[in-house]
Amino acid sequence: MSESETAVARAVLIHGPLSRRDLTARLGLSPASLTRLAKPLLERGLLIELDEVTDGSVGRPSRPLDIAPGLGTFAGVKITGDEIIAVGTDIRAESVAGDERPLSDHAPDAVLALVAATIRGLGLTDLRGVGVSVGGVVQGGVAVFAPFLDWIDVDVRATLEAELGVPVSVENDVVALAEAERWFGAGRGLDGFATITIGAGVGYGLVVAGEVVRTPDATTGTGGHIPLDPYGPVCSDGHRGCAQAMLSAGSITTQVSAALGRAVDYDETLRLAASDHPAARAVVDAAGTALGRFIALAANLSLQSAVVLSGEGIGLFRVAERAVRDALAAGRDAQAAPIDIHVDVSGFRAWARGAAAVAIQESMERMRLG
Incomplete structure (x- = not known):
């Protein structure tokens, strides 16, 4: 072909x-x-x-x-620090099966054995390929650095191909999500957009002229260290007020827990802020302001006027939307196009479908080369 x-x-x-x-x-x-x-x-x-x-x-x-229908099935997997999320799809990346399994051991052999078992448990017939998405630096099928799993140089592709007997594609999770948003998600039909994810970490992806941007830095998490507040907290790498420090769920809950003198989780933090608890409201609004600045920077520098927000922490947008939009307006030229914000609350199965989409496209590329 x-x-x-x-x-x-x-x-x-x-x-x-x-x-x-x-x-x-x-x-x-x-x-x-x-x-x-x-x-x-x-x-x-x-x-x-x-x-x-x-x-x-x-x-x-x-x-x-x-x-054509009937061109085999594909599996997509999203690996987090806590669980394996897997979906089975047809060649159009439409879900036909799904499963989620808790992850208690981060040892590579244990994680990849669970991934293989989860894929087998989907009961797919005529499996043609598998896509795996991992947070961190991914190169040539190897998880070079996956901080949420404490992995360095784990050959995910080779291990799973030997275990499953089908081609395996490995991609950074935010890049895979950008594929999902472009193909069947909130970005479908858009020529270009930025994707910002918040949750355990902060991610940034980009689609330009209908294509997901893939560069050596696309998987390194550079978006997480964009400075957003010179007076904000410090991240684990020592950057004050960066996106990671301002927007990650762990940083937000740590600040609110310190203010209250007791531990709170992310959901409680957002509930307290929504009910105008002073400490929670202050932290969440500061995060909303940071998110608005991030959106403005992403749009200004990428020259894309659409932004897709996603991730397990995206409930922040609903609670702090006014702060987000005020900061966005302050950071955007009055003559620039209005920013079209799309909020994706579909959860991690969409990320897994994005990994399947990567596998499907690589399958087509193998057809061309073969």
């Missing part, structure tokens, strides 16, 4: 079903070129033509192109 044929198949996979007219416009192809490229994909059974529809153009009705 040529690179051009792969581009056609990938566009239909992610955005389809698509009329030929829409597909030529999306890929910048002539109708004749699209017909030439689509023919072998139809003959191989990778694409199918749907029933004729009228798309408003002059001429005969078109037959939209869609990805």
Whole structure:
């Protein structure tokens, strides 16, 4: 399969079903070129033509192109410090199965054995590939540095491929989430957007011109150390008022616990702030202000006017929305486009589906090379 044929198949996979007219416009192809490229994909059974529809153009009705059903199943896994979240999908990354298992041992062999067992427990038939997302630096299938698991240089791909007997793709979790948001999430249909996640850590991803930005720094967590408040608390790396210090759930609950003289968890912190408890309200509003500054910086520097917010700590936005929007307005030029904020509360299964989406796309790339 040529690179051009792969581009056609990938566009239909992610955005389809698509009329030929829409597909030529999306890929910048002539109708004749699209017909030439689509023919072998139809003959191989990778694409199918749907029933004729009228798309408003002059001429005969078109037959939209869609990805063929029955092209195997895929699994996606999100590994956190506390649990394994797994989903089984079809080739369109639509969920067909799911499971979550608690994680009590961070030893690589124990974690990856549990990942393999969880995938087998999904009961998938004709498994074609597995995607695994891990928080931290990921290169070539290796978790070079995964701080929530205390991993250094763990070869996730080799271990799981030997265990499962299918190709395994390994990706940074925020990059995988950006794929999920672009393909089937809050960012579907947007040409570009920034993704900001808050929870145990702080993540930042970027989609430009319909593609997830992948650079050596895309997995290193640089967004977590953007300075947001010169008077804020200090993170574990010694940075005062950075995104990690201002927005991570652990930092927020530590500040509120110290103010109250007792331990509180994140959910209680947000409940107290919502009821205008002075200490909780002050900490949560400061975090909201920091989030608004982060959104403004992300939009200003990426030149994207849409932002997707996600992560297990994103309940902060609901409680501190006024502080978020005030800080965003203060950090944004009055002539700039309004920021379109999308809040994704779908949870970690969407992150796991993003890992499956990475595996699906790598499967298509193997078709091209093979």
